[in-house]
Amino acid sequence: MVSKKVTVKNESGLHARPASTLVKTASKFKSDFFIKMYGYKVNGKSILGVMTLAAESGAEMELVLDGPDEEEALEAISELFENRFNMAP
Amino acid sequence: MSLENQEAIPIREDIEVSYLIEKLKERTQIDIEAYAGKDYSKKKLVTEADLHRPGLALAGYTDLFTYQRIQVIGNTECNFLRNLSESERTKSFEKLVSFDLPVIFITSGNELSNDLLKKAENRGIPVYRTELETTKFMYLLRDFLEDYFALQTMLHGTMVDVYGIGILISGKSGLGKSEVALDLVERGHRLVSDDVVMLTKKSNVLLASATEMNKHFMEIRGLGIIDVMSMFGIRSIRYQKRLEVILELSLWEDTENLNRTGLDHDTVEILGTKIPLIHLPITPGKNITVIAEVIAMNYLLKHYGYDAAEEFQKKIKKHIADKKNRHDMPRRAVEYFEGDFE
Numbered sequence: 001m002v003s004k005k006v007t008v009k010n011e012s013g014l015h016a017r018p019a020s021t022l023v024k025t026a027s028k029f030k031s032d033f034f035i036k037m038y039g040y041k042v043n044g045k046s047i048l049g050v051m052t053l054a055a056e057s058g059a060e061m062e063l064v065l066d067g068p069d070e071e072e073a074l075e076a077i078s079e080l081f082e083n084r085f086n087m088a089p
Numbered sequence: 090m091s092l093e094n095q096e097a098i099p100i101r102e103d104i105e106v107s108y109l110i111e112k113l114k115e116r117t118q119i120d121i122e123a124y125a126g127k128d129y130s131k132k133k134l135v136t137e138a139d140l141h142r143p144g145l146a147l148a149g150y151t152d153l154f155t156y157q158r159i160q161v162i163g164n165t166e167c168n169f170l171r172n173l174s175e176s177e178r179t180k181s182f183e184k185l186v187s188f189d190l191p192v193i194f195i196t197s198g199n200e201l202s203n204d205l206l207k208k209a210e211n212r213g214i215p216v217y218r219t220e221l222e223t224t225k226f227m228y229l230l231r232d233f234l235e236d237y238f239a240l241q242t243m244l245h246g247t248m249v250d251v252y253g254i255g256i257l258i259s260g261k262s263g264l265g266k267s268e269v270a271l272d273l274v275e276r277g278h279r280l281v282s283d284d285v286v287m288l289t290k291k292s293n294v295l296l297a298s299a300t301e302m303n304k305h306f307m308e309i310r311g312l313g314i315i316d317v318m319s320m321f322g323i324r325s326i327r328y329q330k331r332l333e334v335i336l337e338l339s340l341w342e343d344t345e346n347l348n349r350t351g352l353d354h355d356t357v358e359i360l361g362t363k364i365p366l367i368h369l370p371i372t373p374g375k376n377i378t379v380i381a382e383v384i385a386m387n388y389l390l391k392h393y394g395y396d397a398a399e400e401f402q403k404k405i406k407k408h409i410a411d412k413k414n415r416h417d418m419p420r421r422a423v424e425y426f427e428g429d430f431e
């Protein structure tokens with residue numbers, strides 16, 4: 001199991017589009033993916049789960065990955081947070 | 090995915106006394122009047138769901154006094170105070186309010202003298218008064234507080250009400266939980282929440298609901314997000330439902346330990362409450378929707394006292410015991426076939 005704290009950097013927060021990019025990326029990997037925020041743990045491969053958090057710009061969350069390809073998955077997902085989900089700022 | 094070891098999170102750590110009074114009046118329609126120290130009700134916080142009657146504290150024994158709880162003064166306490174001499178009464182009450190009490194409720198229409206109320210007010214303790222009987226009031230207040238301080242957790246899964254039985258469909262992403270729920274809704278059952286289920290523990294029962302965000306949306310892979318309530322109408326949804334059975338879907342691979350008789354009952358513990366768990370591998374030709382309905386009906390039958398697996402077990406045991414000779418062959422269920430011409 002690996003985990004990492006990340007911050008939402010894009011201005012509009014984790015709305016439907018970034019959430020969809022996040023879920024799609026996570027679903028490419030076999031590992032289980034959870035996001036910890038407010039003490040809750042939501043499934044990062046579920047779009048409604050991710051959107052339930054309604055994470056705003058600047059919000060901090062912990063990515064938790066568990067499975068055979070956890071390292072690669074964590075890298076790919078944290079890169080999305082760095083790149084503002086490949087969206088225009 | 091493990092359903093166990095979910096972190097339990099209290100809805101709130103504390104409630105302002107003023108907020109508590111406002112909501113309590115709104116929800117339970119109890120008449121509560123501010124008696125003294127109303128100005129302090131915004132500053133005082135209630136941090137526990139438990140209530141306390143300070144009889145012993147008034148009598149002078151304060152060693153294990155749970156002063157941080159809401160204090161309820163009923164007939165017993167008031168009678169006790171009334172039977173004291175004035176100086177003793179003042180001393181006793183002064184000792185009580187020397188603790189940092191969150192709030193005092195005077196119940197059953199009892200009254201306190203102005204100088205005692207003044208003492209509470211000087212200590213910054215709000216006092217409220219109600220005509221309602223102590224035990225009834227305590228029951229309502231306790232139920233209300235339990236809701237506010239209830240532990241909750243979030244699970245990944247889809248919650249449906251099937252024939253009145255709350256079933257949580259769980260399993261890995263992409264197994265088709267939402268599709269099963271959609272199929273159930275189409276057959277007249279009701280959706281509580283898709284993908285994210287909020288569970289709240291209230292008096293040993295787990296109550297499931299959607300979150301404010303996902304309520305009555307559903308994600309169907311390939312389609313995207315749909316709104317079940319506007320599509321299927323009000324009868325297709327439910328705001329809350331008790332969690333009664335968990336149906337865990339899995340892929341065909343690991344099916345060695347499947348329950349074949351229904352005599353053994355698997356459970357999973359969530360927030361300290363045991364919930365029956367059914368493992369179901371998805372195989373070709375298996376209609377999960379119908380199975381979900383069968384699970385609900387079987388649960389209802391058991392609830393009303395008929396357990397099919399137990400009945401079958403009884404029947405076979407009786408048959409084995411009654412067998413007269415060893416070569417008693419299995420017999421057909423029909424004794425005599427009348428002609429069945431076509």
